[in-house]
Amino acid sequence: QVTLVESGGGLVQAGGSLRLSCAASGRTFSTYAMGWFRQAPGKEREFVAAINSNGVGTYYADAVKGRFTISRDNAKNTVYLQMNSSKPEDTAVYYCAARKWGYSPFRRDYADWGQGTQVTVSS
Numbered sequence: 001q002v003t004l005v006e007s008g009g010g011l012v013q014a015g016g017s018l019r020l021s022c023a024a025s026g027r028t029f030s031t032y033a034m035g036w037f038r039q040a041p042g043k044e045r046e047f048v049a050a051i052n053s054n055g056v057g058t059y060y061a062d063a064v065k066g067r068f069t070i071s072r073d074n075a076k077n078t079v080y081l082q083m084n085s086s087k088p089e090d091t092a093v094y095y096c097a098a099r100k101w102g103y104s105p106f107r108r109d110y111a112d113w114g115q116g117t118q119v120t121v122s123s
Helices: none
Strands: 004-007 010-013 018-024 032-039 046-051 058-060 068-073 078-083 092-100 117-122
Touching: 004 092, 018 032, 018 092, 018 117, 032 068, 032 078, 046 068, 046 078, 058 068, 078 092
Parallel strands: 010 117
Antiparallel strands: 004 018, 018 078, 032 046, 032 092, 046 058, 068 078, 092 117
């Protein structure tokens, strides 16, 4: 089990950039695949991006492919989400999540979740 704390959310204009961070507790962070999900008001929580435990493999939702980049620094127990070319439809609470070993785009596959960070993109 890991404890996750997101940060870096805020207000950004359309077309702008923002970098989210997710700090994890524990000494086994490097054995966890990590994912980012988001939830807009009145909508289901949806997959954004995922990265495997060693950072080599990444996977993106079509809605963010080419604009967002997920990365991780296992020495710092941190995973990042770089958001570029932001759009108003990216407005949501962003959550990071952890699961053992391989990444997954499915919410049900993640056991540990952070509390979320709000991202608002103004038009």
